[in-house]
Amino acid sequence: MAKPDDGSDHRIEEARKEWETHVLAPALKRAPEADHPFTTGSGAPLKPLYLPQPSSEATYLERVGFPGQYPFTRGVQATMYRGRLWTMRQYAGFGTAEETNRRYQYLLRQGSTGLSVAFDLPTQIGYDSDDPLVSGEVGRVGVAVSTLHDMETLFRDIPVGRVSTSMTINSTAAILLAMYLVIAEQQGLPIQALTGTIQNDMLKEYIARGTYRFPPHPSLRLTRDLFVYCTKFLPKWNSISVSGFHMREAGATAAQEIGFTLANAICYLDIAVKAGLEIDAFAPRLTFFFTAQSDLFEEVAKFRAARRLYARLLKDRFHAKDPRSMMLRFHTQTSGVALTAQQPENNVVRVALQALAAVLGGTQSLHTNCRDEALALPSEESVRLALRTQQVLAYESGAANSIDPLGGSYLIESLTDRLEAEAEQYIRDIEQCGGMVQAIEQGYVQRQIEQAAYEYGQSVETGSRVIVGVNKFREEHEPEPETFLVPEDTEQKQIEAIRMVKRSRSEQKVQESLGAVERAAQTDDNLMPAILEAVRAYATTGEICQRLEHVFGEYEPILD
């Protein structure tokens, strides 16, 4: 790639020298460049100008290629948004199942094309709403689901056969998926027809997100059980969403986001293979989840680099044959950390920019954040504005009309190459640690992220990175923003709902099914059938987790 391989490249090189001497140098003399460093959002240095790479047709075909074809740099579908727009999927959930059900109905009426369930922290970690340990946390950051009864309320009048549902649930993924399957049965839908995604990505919980309950090995056994069950019975369901989002939001750079996420994917693929699943039966149902931050070009290049690197991994390392196994399909959420509490209306602009990056990067589905989310959960008006932002992009901006519209940009192709190479190096570093589980246990990944977050914070503090309204263009007196408040009686309502369920269920059935869960946990059998039975008997999320904890123990993180 270094040497010009034909006359035209040579002429460009000559012309560049000419331009530097006769045009650029005098211009710099008259007015020098600003004296701050020019970097990407992740802090990587940028050249003032990117030029055509000395290239050949062979490099294009091998590294860029066509959409819907290996290595998928330009997108996973041949038609991309000309065939079907991305799924507009807003992450939502708060308070009781009743209130969240109303929010879902509202979102669907406003033109949302998929649902994304936010569960509260007790549910995510496996505690019931009436557990004294979680007092004050019920319904705060998502909806509380302690029993099948709550799940029934959550999906009341929502035909699960007609929406695809994504569930952000990890430690307790098997339990919440089991509840969703029972809802499908109740609605008369064969579970084989269900479409949706379960996050089921435990590794990033230990690294960045923190909703772990059990130690890594039993957690990954639950992950494996879900892989096997979904591959067998839910052919249209994504059994995992490998998530770079939370690591990046915790401070990782764009290259680390790709590298750590794909290193996690390698670990999951190894688990699936070890469980006896054919790579081409399992890999097509593995999906990804990334953030979109505000540096449009770095983010677009990130998505393209991730697709290419993943395709290569699947082909070369896992010997996949089916092109669908090599496709990195992903959901994007705009960045939470990029939102500012100061001048919150500026967030509308940031979200639009980030959403554009996701679309230009070829996302399969998208959540746009709301302007008030740095302060509290979003109000209904700001949820609508966030959705409208996607609709403007889809129907007015032109971004959906041609495939990979930034492909071929000198800058974008160069950033794509660089991010791919850097991400691959992180994957090698993690292999040096002995794989991802060991890298986490050694604190390697956490340290990398903490250091990057520190450097980012320092760049804001010194002013070398400008955040509008925060360290520049501030307002002296900001009006008090109105924030959405989760109803105060949520916890009480939930406690009553659990009491009601416990009075009406058969205690004998519950105890029998819980005993079966505990016995299955002691063996190496797939836990899903036993969990399904327990859920059907209206055993609670907390009761099932307690039985699992008897066998698995509780995770206690090691601090540096």
Place this chain on the structure above:
Amino acid sequence: MGKSKPSDVAIEGIPPVSEQEETKRIPERVLIGKVGLDGHDRGAKYVAHILRDAGYEVIYTGIRRTPKQIVETAIQEDVAVIGLSLLSGAHKRLLKQVMDLLKDRGAIDIVVVAGGSIPSSDIPVLKAMGIAEVFTPGVSSQSILEALASLLKARRQAA
């Protein structure tokens, strides 16, 4: 528990704690912790880092500590300050529990500060509980260090 030696790197403009006093003294101990179930620790780790850089001895508890664990650790480690980060919206309930436990244990001389996504309408409620300072998103390291220095000075004068 994560302990570190105080470093002698100072944040620009803020002298290390040891130089702020006429007489050299042992660096003050600060507990930085996450209470409740929320795992967002970017802010807590960042604050721990800048406090270490400024010369404090920092004990970082990690995420998902109960109010009881926070108070026990604070007393065991003999800290002057507890700094708690909360982003889940559960701040009122959890901070009240921490303050009540400190009172029960007769450790009300420990200065408690909080940070995170806390609506400004809740700040007077938290202050009424005895939370000395509440840091909201976008606050600079410098403001945190200045606030801490003056709270500690007041604490020493009261002792």
